[in-house]
Amino acid sequence: MDAIVLQILNGLDKGSAYALIALGLTLIFGTLGVVNFAHGALFMLGAFCTVTLSRILTLSHEVVDPTRKDFLGNPLKVDVPYIYDWFGESTGAAIIDWAVPLSILFAIPIMIGIGVLMERGLIKHFYKRPHADQILVTFGLAIVLQEIIKYYFGANQIPAPAPQAFVGSLDFGALVGFEPGAIIYPYWRIVYFCFAMLLVGAVFAFLQFTTFGMVVRAGMADRETVGLLGINIDRRFTVMFGIAAAVAGLAGVMYTPINSPNYHMGMDFLVISFVVVVVGGMGSLPGAVLAGFVLGILESFASMRQVIELLPGVNQVVIYLAAIVILLTRPRGLLGRRGVMED
Amino acid sequence: MSKTTVSRRGVLKTGAVAGAGLAVPTIFTASSVSAFTNDPTGSSVTLGFNVPQTGPYADEGADELRAYELAVEHLNGGGDGGMMNTFSSKALNGAGILGKKVEYVTGDTQTKPDAARASARSMIEKDGAVMITGGSSSGVAVAVQALCQEAGIIFMAGLTHSNDTTGKDKKANGFRHFFNSYMSGAALAPILADNYGKDRKAYHLTADYNWGYTTEEAVRTSTEAMGWETVAAVKTPLAQTDFSSYVAPVLNSGADVLVLNHYGGNMVNSLTSAVQFGLRAAEANGKNFEIIVPLYSRLMARGAGKNVAGIFGSTNWHWSLENVGGAKYAGTNAFVQSFGQKYGFPPSQAAHTVYCQTLLYADAVQRAGSFNPCAVAEALEGYEFDGLGNGPTLYRAEDHQCFKDVLVVKGKENPDNEFDLLEIVDVTPAAQVTYDASIFGGELGSCNPGA
Numbered sequence: 191m192d193a194i195v196l197q198i199l200n201g202l203d204k205g206s207a208y209a210l211i212a213l214g215l216t217l218i219f220g221t222l223g224v225v226n227f228a229h230g231a232l233f234m235l236g237a238f239c240t241v242t243l244s245r246i247l248t249l250s251h252e253v254v255d256p257t258r259k260d261f262l263g264n265p266l267k268v269d270v271p272y273i274y275d276w277f278g279e280s281t282g283a284a285i286i287d288w289a290v291p292l293s294i295l296f297a298i299p300i301m302i303g304i305g306v307l308m309e310r311g312l313i314k315h316f317y318k319r320p321h322a323d324q325i326l327v328t329f330g331l332a333i334v335l336q337e338i339i340k341y342y343f344g345a346n347q348i349p350a351p352a353p354q355a356f357v358g359s360l361d362f363g364a365l366v367g368f369e370p371g372a373i374i375y376p377y378w379r380i381v382y383f384c385f386a387m388l389l390v391g392a393v394f395a396f397l398q399f400t401t402f403g404m405v406v407r408a409g410m411a412d413r414e415t416v417g418l419l420g421i422n423i424d425r426r427f428t429v430m431f432g433i434a435a436a437v438a439g440l441a442g443v444m445y446t447p448i449n450s451p452n453y454h455m456g457m458d459f460l461v462i463s464f465v466v467v468v469v470g471g472m473g474s475l476p477g478a479v480l481a482g483f484v485l486g487i488l489e490s491f492a493s494m495r496q497v498i499e500l501l502p503g504v505n506q507v508v509i510y511l512a513a514i515v516i517l518l519t520r521p522r523g524l525l526g527r528r529g530v531m532e533d
Numbered sequence: 534m535s536k537t538t539v540s541r542r543g544v545l546k547t548g549a550v551a552g553a554g555l556a557v558p559t560i561f562t563a564s565s566v567s568a569f570t571n572d573p574t575g576s577s578v579t580l581g582f583n584v585p586q587t588g589p590y591a592d593e594g595a596d597e598l599r600a601y602e603l604a605v606e607h608l609n610g611g612g613d614g615g616m617m618n619t620f621s622s623k624a625l626n627g628a629g630i631l632g633k634k635v636e637y638v639t640g641d642t643q644t645k646p647d648a649a650r651a652s653a654r655s656m657i658e659k660d661g662a663v664m665i666t667g668g669s670s671s672g673v674a675v676a677v678q679a680l681c682q683e684a685g686i687i688f689m690a691g692l693t694h695s696n697d698t699t700g701k702d703k704k705a706n707g708f709r710h711f712f713n714s715y716m717s718g719a720a721l722a723p724i725l726a727d728n729y730g731k732d733r734k735a736y737h738l739t740a741d742y743n744w745g746y747t748t749e750e751a752v753r754t755s756t757e758a759m760g761w762e763t764v765a766a767v768k769t770p771l772a773q774t775d776f777s778s779y780v781a782p783v784l785n786s787g788a789d790v791l792v793l794n795h796y797g798g799n800m801v802n803s804l805t806s807a808v809q810f811g812l813r814a815a816e817a818n819g820k821n822f823e824i825i826v827p828l829y830s831r832l833m834a835r836g837a838g839k840n841v842a843g844i845f846g847s848t849n850w851h852w853s854l855e856n857v858g859g860a861k862y863a864g865t866n867a868f869v870q871s872f873g874q875k876y877g878f879p880p881s882q883a884a885h886t887v888y889c890q891t892l893l894y895a896d897a898v899q900r901a902g903s904f905n906p907c908a909v910a911e912a913l914e915g916y917e918f919d920g921l922g923n924g925p926t927l928y929r930a931e932d933h934q935c936f937k938d939v940l941v942v943k944g945k946e947n948p949d950n951e952f953d954l955l956e957i958v959d960v961t962p963a964a965q966v967t968y969d970a971s972i973f974g975g976e977l978g979s980c981n982p983g984a
Contacts, residue, residue, distance in 0.1 A: 193782055200778045261852060261879045261952055262870060345591035347801045349838030359811040372785060376809040379777070448809070449774055449802050450836050454589065458774045493778035495767050495786075506770045 192363055192372040197490040199362065203379040203448070205486025206386030207233075210441035211459055212466040212478035213390060214434035220410045220473045221427045224313055225321050227329040230460030231336055232435045235304060236442025237451035238339055239297035240350050244289040247273055288353045293443045298436050305435025309428050332456065340453040352378040352447035378447050385444050389437060390479055396433075397475075406430055410473075465513050471526025481524055485509050569905045570685040570983030571661045578633040578904065580605070580891070581662030583653050583677060584691065586641040589798055590669040592832050593883045597667055597691055598639065599876055600884035604891035607871075608635045615871035619864040619920035620892060624899035631898060642668055646676035653677045657684050663904050664689060666890050669883060671695030671744045678707035685983015687906045689890035692883040694796075694828055696747040699934035700973025705980040706906055708913055708933045710893065711886045714744070715968055717827045717847040718751030720939035720961035722759050724845065729790065729823055731760035736788035738779055738803055740795050741768040748794040752827050756792075764788040769799070776803040780810050789817040792825045800826060801836040808840040829942055832881050834954045841944030841954060848940045848955065849886060850922055852879035857957045864922040879952050889921045893928070907980040925963070931970035932977065936963045 211233055218226045250269035258266035274282040285292070312331065316324045351357070356377045363373030397403035409416045409423040416423045442451070449455065466485055470477030491497060492508035504511075516524065573579070582601045585594035606612045610627030617625050629635050638660040640652025649668065656662040665681050666689035668674050674693035681688035682704040690698060690709040694717070699709050725733075735756060739749040745768070753763050764787055769779050780803065783791050791812060795803050807813070807824055815822040829846035855865035868888065872880040880888070893913065901908035914930035926937040942955040 193785065196781050197778060200781055203777070204775055258949060260950065262873045266949065340587075340591065345587075345589060346832055347798060347836035349805075349836060349840075351838060358814070359809065371815070374781075374784060374811045374815070376811070378809065448777075448805075450805060450838070452589075452798060452836075454798075455774065458772065490778040495765055495782060498767060 192368050193494065194491075195362075195366075195368070196373050196375075197494060198487055199373070199375050199379075201487025201490035202383050202483065203486075204489060205483035206383050207441055207445055207459065207482075208463055208466045208486050209479045209482025210386050210389060211438055211463040212470060212482050213393060213475060214438040214441075215463055215467050216470070216473060216475055216478040217393070217430055217434040217437070219467070220475070221406060221430045222309070222313070222317065224316065224324050225328070226313070227325050227460065228308065228332040228335065229328075229434075229438055230456030230458075230463065231332040232301065232304070232438035232456070233442040233445075233459055234336060234339065234451070234453065234456030236297050236301055236439025237350075237446050237455060238343065238442075239300055239439060240290055240293040240443050240446045241343060241348050241451060243293045243296045244286070244350055247271065247286050247289055247292075249273075290350055290352060290443065290447055293446075294440060297439045297443045301436040301439030302432035304439075305432035306428055308435070309431040313431070314424075314428075332460070336453045336456065343453065345453060347450035347452040349450045350446035352381075356381055356447075382444050382448060386441070389440060393433070393437060394475065402426065402429075462509060465509055469513050469516050469523050471523030473527060474523065474525040477523055477525030484524075485512060488512050568982060568984060569907070571657065571663045572984070573633055573661070573663055573904055576633060577636045578630055579660055579662050580635060580637045580894075581640060581653065581656035581660065581665040582637055582667050582887075583640040583642050583649060583656065583665055584667040584887075585644045585669050585673075586639070588642075588644040590644050593669040593692060593830070593881065594642070594667075596832065596881045596884040597669070597887045600872065600880060600888040601637065601667070601891060603872060603875060604888045605635050605637055608891070608895050612875070613867075613871050616864045616868045616888065616892060616921055619867050620896070621919040622896045622900070624896050625892065630895045631902070631904070635895070638662060642670075642673050642677075644670050644673060646672050649673040649677050650680050653680055654684075657681075657686055662686070664894055666894070667691040667887060668693060671698055672742070674698050674709075675702045675743075678702065678704050682706045682978070682981055685906055685981045687894065687909050689887075689894050691887045691890070694748070695744040696751065696973050697743060697975075699932045700747075701975035703932050703934075703975045703977050705910060705933075705978045708890070708893075708910075708928065708935075710890050710935045711882075712847075712849045712937070712939055712966070713934065714748040714751040714827070715973075716939050716966040717748065718753075718755035719966040719968075720847050720941055720959075721752065721825070721827060721845065722755035723961075723965075724941045724959050725756065725761075725825065726759045728845070730820070733761045733790050733820075733823075734764045734788045734818065735761050735790045735792050736764050736783050736786055737766035737792045737794060738776070738783075739766055739768050740771055740799050742771050744796065745794045748827050749792075752792055752794065752825075761790070769795070769803070771799065773799065774802055776806040777810065779803070780806040780812070783807075784810070784812065784815055784817065784822070787818070789820050790823045790825060792827065794827060796828055796830070797833055798836070800828075800830075800833055804837050804840050804844070813843070829955060830882065831952070831954055832883075834944060835951065842946045844944045845958070846942055846944075848942050849882045851882065851940055851942060851955055851957055852952070853957060854922065854940065854960075858924075858960050861924045862922055864920045868922055885922060889923075892921065893918070905982055907982050910980045927963070929970065932973075932975075934970075936967050938963050939966050 215229050248271045250271045252267040253270050254265050255268045256265045260266045359374045359376045362375045364370040466481045470481030492505045584597045607615045642649035653665050664687045668691040671693040674690045678688045688707040696713050739745040793803050826846040829848045834841045852869045855862040897909045897912035901912040913928050916928045919925045923937040939961045941959040943958045945956045
């Protein structure tokens with residue numbers, strides 16, 4: 191029983207990342223009708239916003255420490271961050287320790303800017319082109335973006351740890367009546383799940399309860415009529431692209447303590463996120479979120495030793511098997527609407 | 534008065550016969566000179582450095598290239614000479630190889646066997662490379678080694694740790710300086726017994742490909758031989774990034790040790806997950822729970838950050854070896870000085886092994902007096918040398934595997950700087966990691982000079 195609860199918890203945090211990326215993909219597809227293969231790269235760029243902010247916060251000047259030697263036997267040059275000089279060592283260290291949460295503020299404007307730039311600079315030229323062209327150009331863009339990141343940050347992973355306050359794990363089992371130590375769950379993964387829920391809630395609230403959101407929803411339903419009412423729906427859709435980019439970016443920012451980021455991390459999530467979108471139902475925002483969690487939990491269960499021993503290799507294909515079963519029984523996906531991608 | 538008649542047909546016949554007569558000796562001459570592939574006839578010789586310049590191991594590839602450039606500089610008489618000064622053989626004199634200036638071309642393996650074979654083939658056929666070296670994966674090494682065997686080119690493997698490279702897939706034209714999974718297991722086991730006891734239950738997470746299997750087998754065999762029990766061994770997909778669902782059940786499995794048979798990004802991610810799930814701080818079976826990483830790489834330890842602290846593993850070489858182990862490991866400091874002065878940071882084990890391979894190849898050619906792969910192979914087989922940073926080393930004739938001391942290392946608790954991540958715990962003597970060449974099967978075959 192405790193193993194099942196543990197795998198559900200594992201599925202929730204993995205599902206959170208899938209859900210956030212799929213949510214952004216669905217937003218873009220629902221508003222602009224574009225299949226954005228560069229969305230995984232936006233997730234990766236978000237993670238590298240954290241890396242960049244960490245590097246900015248740790249910009250240093252060298253102080254020679256004659257008592258210690260470097261690898262060549264010369265007096266060791268110790269890097270002292272400027273932030274220590276400005277705020278004192280303890281405050282400076284605390285700011286550096288909280289680099290990941292601080293990156294949320296840093297990443298929002300950058301990711302919205304990147305999203306708007308991408309939409310205005312490249313993707314708008316492909317609105318009237320077939321989906322195959324859109325896939326090719328956005329996939330190409332994803333490769334360009336990840337190569338740029340690799341050029342500046344290298345190919346290896348770069349650690350971006352969670353603040354000390356969130357290092358360690360919670361004895362979840364003891365809280366819910368299992369044996370102490372039976373279900374251990376890291377604090378930061380709980381934070382990630384809560385953050386994902388908040389972000390999903392914020393996006394839904396924005397679309398549901400603001401005038402801007404109402405116009406966007408109207409535009410998603412009937413773009414032409416909204417245009418005839420004198421509303422510049424293109425501009426609003428551009429903003430939605432920026433918001434979708436920010437959602438993917440923030441998912442990446444908060445993911446960095448879970449897995450140290452590298453240039454390729456977006457591609458690792460991209461294919462699964464597309465499966466999530468299709469299983470959830472093309473164009474359905476709640477469907478994307480639901481499918482993200484369902485597939486995340488399924489993937490966790492399939493990774494259990496007992497399951498692998500029973501069905502070797504199932505851990506590598508479970509998501510695709512589930513997708514086949516769901517699409518055979520519900521061809522429009524879990525919460526898909528009639529008429530989307532069916533012309 | 535005589536009359537000479539010259540017919541058109543007669544001229545053609547005479548010309549054809551004369552042409553054939555002139556051509557025959559040329560064909561024989563050419564055959565006798567080019568008795569092997571890419572015989573360097575000019576004033577220079579070209580080496581082919583086949584390293585991952587893109588893909589997940591691009592940083593290892595970049596470090597390998599730096600070391601190759603340094604080796605070429607030293608072979609041509611530039612720089613401070615590096616390990617040429619400490620190398621036990623004095624055949625190299627800084628005047629290139631056999632008096633020919635060393636030049637090089639590079640290829641990108643992308644850490645994909647197909648791409649690696651294509652780039653190696655291009656360097657052999659288009660650029661006339663007389664030797665191919667490099668790589669950061671066993672899959673690539675085995676593929677390129679087979680290609681070089683067919684082409685009649687010497688292959689000096691880079692970073693490849695699978696037993697198969699010099700085991701079941703060994704080739705007469707291929708040579709490996711790097712250590713292997715068997716040696717990691719044999720070196721680690723006694724240290725693990727000393728530190729964690731002989732009554733332990735291990736849980737293995739193993740990357741689902743060739744290197745993972747051989748490493749798991751090696752560590753299992755050597756730890757079980759000293760009394761450990763293997764509770765479970767789970768294969769994880771190579772493309773896996775989040776290992777939480779594999780790591781989470783470990784604590785309730787009855788195991789008290791987790792062995793991560795992972796390398797590269799897999800290692801960084803699985804170790805990070807294991808630490809996040811509290812395994813480092815946990816207790817099981819009344820003992821502290823422990824984690825082991827059989828193959829360490831400093832470049833990758835950097836990716837895992839503080840998570841490597843206190844975790845045991847093995848490595849082929851480390852830049853602090855001579856400072857810790859003494860003059861037996863002469864060459865280490867010379868290489869670190871040379872590399873550090875040029876690039877500003879210490880070399881990785883990948884850089885060290887490829888630098889050694891380049892020098893060993895050049896030295897073998899020099900001693901053999903020929904670039905002929907069969908002469909070079911003969912010069913390398915059973916060759917004992919010293920002064921290249923690992924202490925006395927043997928290139929065993931039976932499988933073309935180097936035998937030298939193996940380093941057992943531990944992630945440093947309080948590193949002084951970003952390079953100071955691993956601490957050398959013990960150096961296992963070569964004799965303790967030496968095995969019978971026949972245990973991994975395979976046939977070396979005979980040397981192929983090509984052409």
